[in-house]
Amino acid sequence: MNMMSEAAVEKALDKKMNDVAYKMIGKDVSVYYGDKRALYDVNLNVRQNTVTALIGPSGCGKSTFLRTMNRMNDTIEGCRVTGKITLDGDDIYDKEIDVVELRARVGMVFQKPNPFPKSIYENIAYGPRIHGLARGKTEMDAIVEASLQRAGLWAEVKDRLHEGGTGLSGGQQQRLCIARAIAVSPEVILMDEPCSALDPIATAKVEELIHELRANYTIVIVTHSMQQAARVSQRTAMFHLGHLVEENDTDKMFTNPDDQRTQDYIMGRFG
Amino acid sequence: MSTPLILLILAIIAIACYVVGTRHALAIAGGRSSKLHSRPGYYGTFVALCAVLPSVLILAAWLVVSPLYINSTVLDGFPEDVKARSPAEQGLSFGMVSSLARGMNVLSLDEIERIGGNPVELRAALGAKGVPLAGDPEPYMVESAGDLNVMTKISNWVMTAVVLLAALIGAGFSYTRIAPRFRARNRVEKVILASLVVASSIAILTTVGIVASMLTEATHFFTSIPPWEFFFGTVWDPRFAAAGATDSAGQFGLIPLLLGTLYIGFVAMLVAVPSGLFSAIYMSEYASRGVRSVAKPLLEVLAGIPTIVYGFFALTTVGPFLRDLSSQLNGLVTGDYANFIQAQSVLTAGFVMGIMLIPYVSSLSDDIITAVPGTLRDGSLGLGATQSETIKKVVLPAALPGIVGALLMTASRAIGETMIVVLAAGVAARMQLNPFEPMTTVTVKIVSQLTGDLEFTSPQTLVAFALGITLFAITLCLNIYALYIVRKYREQYE
Numbered sequence: 132m133n134m135m136s137e138a139a140v141e142k143a144l145d146k147k148m149n150d151v152a153y154k155m156i157g158k159d160v161s162v163y164y165g166d167k168r169a170l171y172d173v174n175l176n177v178r179q180n181t182v183t184a185l186i187g188p189s190g191c192g193k194s195t196f197l198r199t200m201n202r203m204n205d206t207i208e209g210c211r212v213t214g215k216i217t218l219d220g221d222d223i224y225d226k227e228i229d230v231v232e233l234r235a236r237v238g239m240v241f242q243k244p245n246p247f248p249k250s251i252y253e254n255i256a257y258g259p260r261i262h263g264l265a266r267g268k269t270e271m272d273a274i275v276e277a278s279l280q281r282a283g284l285w286a287e288v289k290d291r292l293h294e295g296g297t298g299l300s301g302g303q304q305q306r307l308c309i310a311r312a313i314a315v316s317p318e319v320i321l322m323d324e325p326c327s328a329l330d331p332i333a334t335a336k337v338e339e340l341i342h343e344l345r346a347n348y349t350i351v352i353v354t355h356s357m358q359q360a361a362r363v364s365q366r367t368a369m370f371h372l373g374h375l376v377e378e379n380d381t382d383k384m385f386t387n388p389d390d391q392r393t394q395d396y397i398m399g400r401f402g
Numbered sequence: 403m404s405t406p407l408i409l410l411i412l413a414i415i416a417i418a419c420y421v422v423g424t425r426h427a428l429a430i431a432g433g434r435s436s437k438l439h440s441r442p443g444y445y446g447t448f449v450a451l452c453a454v455l456p457s458v459l460i461l462a463a464w465l466v467v468s469p470l471y472i473n474s475t476v477l478d479g480f481p482e483d484v485k486a487r488s489p490a491e492q493g494l495s496f497g498m499v500s501s502l503a504r505g506m507n508v509l510s511l512d513e514i515e516r517i518g519g520n521p522v523e524l525r526a527a528l529g530a531k532g533v534p535l536a537g538d539p540e541p542y543m544v545e546s547a548g549d550l551n552v553m554t555k556i557s558n559w560v561m562t563a564v565v566l567l568a569a570l571i572g573a574g575f576s577y578t579r580i581a582p583r584f585r586a587r588n589r590v591e592k593v594i595l596a597s598l599v600v601a602s603s604i605a606i607l608t609t610v611g612i613v614a615s616m617l618t619e620a621t622h623f624f625t626s627i628p629p630w631e632f633f634f635g636t637v638w639d640p641r642f643a644a645a646g647a648t649d650s651a652g653q654f655g656l657i658p659l660l661l662g663t664l665y666i667g668f669v670a671m672l673v674a675v676p677s678g679l680f681s682a683i684y685m686s687e688y689a690s691r692g693v694r695s696v697a698k699p700l701l702e703v704l705a706g707i708p709t710i711v712y713g714f715f716a717l718t719t720v721g722p723f724l725r726d727l728s729s730q731l732n733g734l735v736t737g738d739y740a741n742f743i744q745a746q747s748v749l750t751a752g753f754v755m756g757i758m759l760i761p762y763v764s765s766l767s768d769d770i771i772t773a774v775p776g777t778l779r780d781g782s783l784g785l786g787a788t789q790s791e792t793i794k795k796v797v798l799p800a801a802l803p804g805i806v807g808a809l810l811m812t813a814s815r816a817i818g819e820t821m822i823v824v825l826a827a828g829v830a831a832r833m834q835l836n837p838f839e840p841m842t843t844v845t846v847k848i849v850s851q852l853t854g855d856l857e858f859t860s861p862q863t864l865v866a867f868a869l870g871i872t873l874f875a876i877t878l879c880l881n882i883y884a885l886y887i888v889r890k891y892r893e894q895y896e
Contacts, residue, residue, distance in 0.1 A: 206783060208691060235786030245777035248800050257795065258785040308781065315785055 152179040154319060154349040155200060155237075160214035162195050162204065169195045172214065173375045175368055177319070182341060182350045184360035184381065187370035188396065193353045196370070197321050200351065201237035202230050218319070235262055238317035242324040244304035246296035246311075251288050254296040254307055255279065258315035274314055281347075282310035283340050302333020309340060313348075320344065322352040326359065338363050357397055361385050369393045403562045405465065412457060412569060416450040419573050423449030427580050440587035448586040451593055452576035457569040461561065468557045476550050481542050498539055502547035503554070505533035616874065619867035626861045627654050632868055638831035640851065640862045654865050656872065658833040662748070662841035663873075666827060667816035669752025669837060670759055674816075675809060678763025685764065686771040687793055698768070705761040709821045716754035716826035721745040724753075728838070743838040751827035752837070755819055762812045770804035771797060803887050810884035814877040820845035844873050 155177040162170040170192045177183050177200075185193040195204070202223060204210045216223050223233050235258075246254050255275045258264075265271040275292070279285040284306045288299070296307055305325055312320055322341070326334040341350060341363045354360050360367050361381060368378040369390070377390040388394050403411075424446030431437040438445070477485075477496060484495060505528035506514060513527060524544065525535045539547075580586070624632070635655025681701065685694055728743035743749060774797050782792040798805075820843070828840035829850055851866040858864075 201784065203780065203784060206780070231786050231788050233786075234784060238786075239780075239784035241777055241780055241784070243777055245775070245781040247778060247781065247796050257782070258787070261785070261787050261791050261795070311781075311785065 153177065154179040154219065155351075156215075156217045157196070157200075158215045158217075160196065160199060160212065160216060162192070162199060163211045163213075164207070165209040169373055170199075171373045173370075175375055175378055177349060177351055178366060179349050180345055180347075181366055182345050182352060182364040183366045183368060184364035185351065185353045185368050185370060186355075186357065186360050186396070187376075189355075191370040192373040193368075193370045194323055197323055197351060197353050200319070200321055201234050201239055203234075203239060205230060235315050236317055237319040237321060238312035238315060240305070240308050240312050240320065240322045240325050243328050244301055244308050246299070246304050246307050248295065248297055250293045251279075251296045251299070251307060252292040254311050255314045258311060262315055264315065278310040278314040281313050281344070282306045283336065283343075284310055300333070302329050302336055305329060305333065305337055306340060309337070309344075313344075317348065319349045319351065322350065324353050324355060327355065334359070357385070369396065371396070403558065405461070408461060408562060408565055409458075411566065412454050412461075415569050415573065416454045419450040419453045419577075420446035422446070423577065423580065426577065427586075430580060431582055437582050439583050439585050440590075444586040444590050445580050445584070447590045449573055449576045449580070451590065453569045453573035455593070456572050457565045460568050461565045464557075464561045464564070468561065472550065472553045472557060475553065476546050479546055479549060484542070494536070495543065498536060499543050499546045499550060501533060501535055502528075502539055502543055503550040505531065505535070506547055506551060508533060613871075613874065616867050616871045619864055620871045622859070623861055623864035623868045627865070632656055632865070633872075636833060638847070640865060652862070654861065654868075656844075656869070658831045659842065659844045659847050659869070660872075661833055662827070662831070663817055663843040663845075665835075665837070665841060666748055666752045666755065666823060666843060667813060669748060670755035670816045670819075671809070671813060673753055673756025674759035674763050674812065678760045678812075679767055679805070681760070681764040682767035682771055683793060683798075685768050687789070687797070698765075701761050702765055703761075704758070705765065707758075709758060709819060710825075712754050712758045713821045713825035716750050716822060720754055721747070721750045721826060724750055744840055746826060746828040746840045748827055748837040748839065748841050751823050754826055755816055755822050758819070758822065759812050759816060762815060763808065766808035766811070767801070767805050770808060771801045773804070774800045803890065807884040807888035810880050810887070814880040814884075817843075817877055817880070818845060818873065819843075820849060824849070844869050848873075 153176045157173055157175045157177075160170055160173045160175075161168065173192075173196055175196070185197060187193050198204045199212050199216060200223075204212060212224060218233070218236065221228065223237075247257060249257070252275055255278050256265075256271055259271060259274050265274055276285060276289075279288065284303060287303060288307075296304065299307060305328070309320075309322075309325070325341075326337050329337065338359065341352065344350060352360075352363065364381045366378065367381045367384040369376040369384070369388075369392070371392055377384070377388060377393045379389065384393065385397060388397065420443075424442045427438055427442045427445035428435060431442075435442050473496065476499060477492065480492070480495065484492065487495075502524075505524075508531045509527060522538055525538055528535055632654050633656050635653055636657045637653040637655045638658045639653045639655075641652035685698055685701075689697065722745055724743045724747070725741045725745045729739045729741035732742055733739040778796050778800060779792055782796045783789070787795070823843045823846050827842060827846075829842050829846055830840050831842050831847065832839065834841070848866045848869050851863060851869070856863045
């Protein structure tokens with residue numbers, strides 16, 4: 132495993148030479164749930180304006196890693212993180228960093244659509260309101276419209292902004308959650324299997340949306356679907372049993388991976 | 403044979419049937435229970451049920467019907483002049499007869515012979531044996547008592563025979579039906595299902611019965627006191643005067659009692675709701691697992707304290723404390739050490755009742771807040787909301803309908819509470835708004851109207867039923883409304 136991480140560090144240095152902009156850098160990240168270790172010295176860098184897919188069999192630690200990136204693990208009792216994760220060069224686990232501010236910059240979309248039991252408008256306005264992003268109703272209306280536009284939901288809901296968000300279909304709910312995340316203008320959006328509860332058509336819409344969002348945001352997505360990783364991402368990282376097996380260009384990963392385990396997993400031999 | 407002995411024999415038969423039935427089923431299947439339709443135990447249970455159920459039903463029916471029949475036969479046998487008397491007097495005579503009958507079972511045959519038909523001696527002899535009689539028995543009574551004893555004895559023997567025969571027939575019949583494809587499980591389950599239905603209807607039927615009995619008595623009350631005087635009367639003064647006097651009914655105004663009930667309940671909710679809700683929020687959102695596992699059961703212990711104990715607490719501690727506090731305060735401000743809070747007051751009762759209600763509010767709300775899905779919390783935290791923003795803007799609004807329902811249920815408990823009020827707020831029915839003065843509630847008045855030496859048919863007693871049905875209606879409405887709210891909004895977070 133040491134060989135692996137050293138190789139990864141070397142590769143990262145290589146990329147730096149080639150002037151790649153890294154948004155977030157994870158160095159020797161380990162996570163413990165109580166006595167149980169869930170992640171082993173993961174070194175993973177996330178490039179700016181890129182979709183990075185995290186793949187791997189269930190329980191491999193990919194969601195855990197995702198949650199360390201905006202410190203959602205803080206809410207889990209007995210969870211401990213070692214190593215270093217930086218956002219634009221600042222250590223996000225530093226005592227000086229306010230976790231609330233961090234989460235405003237690194238937003239998150241969850242596995243199951245979880246709109247608040249409020250109106251569509253209020254769902255979007257929630258984040259901007261707590262962060263004081265809008266002065267007055269006109270600005271708030273503008274933010275709500277822009278977020279829904281970007282999430283490709285505006286046309287579908289513009290006539291019923293004040294109806295309940297829970298009344299939407301599953302796919303619409305998930306796009307509402309993405310719009311909600313966009314509304315606070317984050318720099319990074321983390322997505323934890325955002326399509327696992329959706330039907331194929333809704334999935335296609337969300338994937339299309341992810342594609343478009345890449346222009347403005349850095350996206351990290353956890354997915355169980357190889358095809359989805361291949362469709363939406365430019366970089367892919369493969370996790371197995373808490374270790375980062377390989378991180379590579381998606382094209383290379385799915386055609387000619389460096390690691391045998393990646394090949395086996397992609398071919399469907401395990402997982 | 404006595405009934406318990408018969409039941410014991412039936413139980414033994416049941417056990418025997420179970421064992422024999424199970425064995426027989428297994429034997430038929432050649433020892434392989436897989437060949438049977440049901441597990442062997444079901445065959446045993448089936449046989450036992452066939453033996454016991456019909457015989458127990460016969461026993462129960464017999465025990466109800468046979469005394470009725472025997473009694474009416476004995477009454478028929480009374481001499482004509484007795485039969486001509488009023489039913490009440492006949493009842494008295496029959497009471498004598500049954501006492502005599504019981505007494506004659508105690509006496510030995512020799513003693514009965516010796517006493518012969520001498521009523522006075524008979525009474526003395528029975529008295530010596532511990533069977534007191536109300537008066538000297540008349541000769542026809544002795545005769546009837548003898549008849550009664552004979553008939554009872556015959557009935558008992560026949561009953562024993564019939565019941566045990568039924569048990570044996572049932573056992574034999576069901577035993578012959580055991581076969582590999584016989585669906586014993588389905589039949590046993592039908593019986594169990596029926597018993598479950600019976601069990602659940604007991605509570606419902608009892609409620610119906612209670613309401614019916616209260617309604618009947620309340621109607622009696624409303625025939626002597628017009629409903630508007632009860633519901634809109636502002637004076638509560640049921641004079642305990644001799645019954646029959648036309649002007650002695652007094653005034654039965656509900657309003658002062660209702661006002662007291664609502665006022666004390668309101669003060670109690672003022673105390674219980676904030677601290678209960680805050681503790682629920684702490685328990686469900688902030689407390690670590692360790693704190694929660696200790697604090698939650700401790701809080702729930704409060705709910706198990708009998709309310710009379712809270713009453714003591716109010717009477718001996720809170721009431722005097724408030725009274726002394728008020729006199730000190732008054733002294734500080736005006737120099738006059740007169741207390742402005744009575745030891746028994748709305749405030750005392752409300753405060754102590756509020757403390758009693760805290761665990762209800764906190765436990766119910768805690769469950770409801772915990773039921774709000776964690777994904778909503780994650781969603782809010784993931785947007786950069788602080789924990790307190792998440793609780794205030796997402797968790798509590800989502801839980802609000804449930805919490806309102808919980809509060810309404812708590813309120814209906816507050817309305818029904820009696821013991822604390824008796825001890826802490828007194829029994830004076832007064833219409834006023836000063837929380838430092840004593841008031842009383844509907845429940846307290848129900849108790850005080852029903853206890854004491856009053857004629858049951860007087861309005862002074864019957865008013866308790868009118869009060870009861872009013873209280874029942876209020877709490878029922880509160881509970882139904884609470885259930886309605888909880889149900890209406892439940893789907894919102896599913």
